[in-house]
Amino acid sequence: MRDVTCAADSGKVWRWGAVAVLVLAAALPSVQAKDEAGAYGKTLEKIYDLSPETLAKFQRFQEKQAQTPGEKGKGIYAATERWRGDELSLPTSKNPFTIVVKVSGVALADGDAGSRWQTGLQFDGPSPVSFLPELVHKGARAGQPVSMVGASKAVSFKEDRKAAPQLEFESSRNLRIDRVQVEVWSGIRKSTWLELLMSWSPVLTGVVFLGLVLWFRRR
Numbered sequence: 001m002r003d004v005t006c007a008a009d010s011g012k013v014w015r016w017g018a019v020a021v022l023v024l025a026a027a028l029p030s031v032q033a034k035d036e037a038g039a040y041g042k043t044l045e046k047i048y049d050l051s052p053e054t055l056a057k058f059q060r061f062q063e064k065q066a067q068t069p070g071e072k073g074k075g076i077y078a079a080t081e082r083w084r085g086d087e088l089s090l091p092t093s094k095n096p097f098t099i100v101v102k103v104s105g106v107a108l109a110d111g112d113a114g115s116r117w118q119t120g121l122q123f124d125g126p127s128p129v130s131f132l133p134e135l136v137h138k139g140a141r142a143g144q145p146v147s148m149v150g151a152s153k154a155v156s157f158k159e160d161r162k163a164a165p166q167l168e169f170e171s172s173r174n175l176r177i178d179r180v181q182v183e184v185w186s187g188i189r190k191s192t193w194l195e196l197l198m199s200w201s202p203v204l205t206g207v208v209f210l211g212l213v214l215w216f217r218r219r
Helices: 002-033 052-067 193-218
Strands: 043-049 081-084 088-090 097-107 111-122 135-140 145-151 161-173 175-186
Touching: 043 088, 052 081, 052 161, 052 175, 097 111, 097 135, 097 161, 111 145, 111 175, 135 145, 161 175
Parallel strands: none
Antiparallel strands: 043 175, 081 161, 088 161, 097 145, 097 175, 111 135, 111 161
């Protein structure tokens, strides 16, 4: 009789565990399918679409750098071409602030296409700069449209400020840049689907462990 009861309990546990996994699996695509903007912050403060004139300046800078012999500096030692956006009011109530850089263009040849940027919020006094990892589209084909996105580290202020987003073009490779957008986001970003999954992992682990215990007791 005990074996029958344990078997029934084990079956129930496994069924409920399976239901929990299926519910979570069904929920994850809907979470991931939501506007991915939430991955960078709570509120989109402003979008800056860089002008064709600015992109032309970046191209001329790239060509000039290519003609300069010797090893190029990197990070704080890198030569850059700067763009500065309009000033924004950034109250502490909207901390933290994140800058998102979106680059799109065309691969010039087969292979990886990428670009390097520095960004930050510029205000009176020393302003922090975020060195973005190289934005790369892997394995592009010649003539293929490509796009890439990078985000700065989130910055918080101790007092209300007025600041302007700043973007510095460092270099590009195998890429014709056709469009660059700079977004300023405020607030704490939404949790990603992976983070949501990890938050459920203790519950799922407990269900599976309990099922195993009941299964071994039944044997």
